[in-house]
Amino acid sequence: MxxxxxxxxxxxxxxxxxxxxxxxxxxxxxxxxxxxxxxxxxxxxxxxxxxxxxxxxxxxxxxxxxxxxxxxxxxxxxxxxxxxxxxxxxxxxxxxxxxxxxxxxxxxxxxxxxxxxxxxxxxxxxxxxxxxxxxxxxxxxxxxxxxxxxxxxxxxxxxxxxxxxxxxxxxxxxxxxxxxxxxxxxxxxxxxxxxxxxxxxxxxxxxxxxxxxxxxxxxxxxxxxxxxxxxGTAQFLGEAVVLDSYVSKGSAECSLGTVPLRNMAPTGFANLLLRPEQIAVKAPGHGVLGLVLDADYFGHDTTALVRIHGREEEVRVRQLNAEPLEVGETVGLQVTGTGVAYPP
The missing domain is CATH 3.40.50.300 (P-loop containing nucleotide triphosphate hydrolases)
Structure with missing residues (x-):
């Protein structure tokens, strides 16, 4: 049967x-x-x-x-x-x-x-x-x-x-x-x-x-x-990095540099959404400088809260299979992939 x-x-x-x-x-x-x-x-x-x-x-x-x-x-x-x-x-x-x-x-x-x-x-x-x-x-x-x-x-x-x-x-x-x-x-x-x-x-x-x-x-x-x-939906579904930005010609200019957008957004000020795994941690001299404020090691991944140099903005980053970052360490930050812009 x-x-x-x-x-x-x-x-x-x-x-x-x-x-x-x-x-x-x-x-x-x-x-x-x-x-x-x-x-x-x-x-x-x-x-x-x-x-x-x-x-x-x-x-x-x-x-x-x-x-x-x-x-x-x-x-x-x-x-x-x-x-x-x-x-x-x-x-x-x-x-x-x-x-x-x-x-x-x-x-x-x-x-x-x-x-x-x-x-x-x-x-x-x-x-x-x-x-x-x-x-x-x-x-x-x-x-x-x-x-x-x-x-x-x-x-x-x-x-x-x-x-x-x-x-x-x-x-x-x-x-x-x-x-x-x-x-x-x-x-x-x-x-x-x-x-x-x-x-x-x-x-x-x-x-x-x-x-x-x-x-x-x-x-x-x-x-x-x-x-x-x-x-709000983005933040409910997972950790979200939201940065002030200015949108022009399909990209957003923010404290992490110029980020291409995956959505259509009008020219002007906007909130830029990124995910922590999109922000790559590099050696100082590569990308935007940041200071590690807090770090957590989970084995399969490492997360850290990083303050962007010269700014008040802080971003959460996530690295897979990486060594834990040290609090007080200076790192470089680079965005990979695309972001999403929303009205401020």
């Missing part, structure tokens, strides 16, 4: 919702194409969990529609929607075995040892795990069991509610990649909700940034990170 894809396209049209006088979602429109993964990322209180509950059918929006494959399911009860859910803690039943959890919700004719084994193998777990209890599994294994259970009914879309947040860093990355492989191999449409920017950027085909209940931007991860809609 195979687990075939029944992937559906999800479309949210002008979703708004309030709790009393507090509006948590403002006119949110978003499309998740069939067979792709979309990550909704935002800080606590941004409305992302409310949006997920609306998609799942646990919450009715004040305005707007939820459409699955073009069909309006806004008023459809949760149990009648072809949607699977993987909760933050997995949501496994502690009194049932792994096999019992996986088969829960399956049609009676499919509650077989062979079907359970097939679903466990789909998420890279041995069939022998079917007899174990959930508390005999690691956190990552429990999340895989939860995914197997959600996939068992061949839903049109899978909802992932911060499913990796309770795991430690190493296990979180391994589990995320395992889930990603399963979703891609089955062609399942997935909607992930997370507050972790790195997780959103590395997991999804599309990243949607939700702030204060408003969808600020949605697009491919490289576009969201490299060409954010505004400075």
């Amino acid at each position: 195979s687990t075939s894809s029944t992937a559906g396209s999800l479309h949210l049209e002008r979703i708004s919702h309030s709790y009393g006088s507090h509006q948590v979602l403002h006119d949110v429109t978003l499309t998740c194409p069939a067979g792709t993964s979309t990550a909704i990322v935002g800080p606590s209180g941004s409305g992302k969990t409310s949006l997920l509950r609306i998609v799942a059918g646990f919450l009715r929006p004040d305005a707007g529609t939820v459409q699955l494959d073009g069909v309006d399911i806004t008023a459809t009860p949760a149990h009648r929607r072809s949607i699977g859910l993987v909760a933050q803690d997995g949501g496994l039943f502690p009194h049932l075995s792994v096999g019992g959890n996986v088969s829960f919700g399956l049609p009676r004719s499919q509650r077989t040892r062979e079907r359970v084994a097939e679903l466990l193998e789909l998420v890279s777990l041995p069939p022998e795990y079917a007899s174990r209890r959930p508390d005999q599994l690691s956190g990552g294994q429990q999340q895989r069991v939860a995914l197997a259970r959600a996939l068992g009914r061949s839903p049109q879309i899978i909802l992932l509610d911060e499913p990796f947040s309770a795991l430690d860093a190493g296990l979180r990355e391994r589990t995320r990649k395992a889930v990603q492989r399963v979703l891609r191999s089955t062609g399942t449409t997935a909607l992930l909700v997370t507050h972790d920017q790195d997780e959103a950027l590395s997991f999804a085909d599309t990243v949607a940034v939700l702030q204060e209940g408003t969808l600020r931007q949605a697009g491919a991860p490289e576009d969201i990170y490299g060409l954010p809609a505004d400075i």
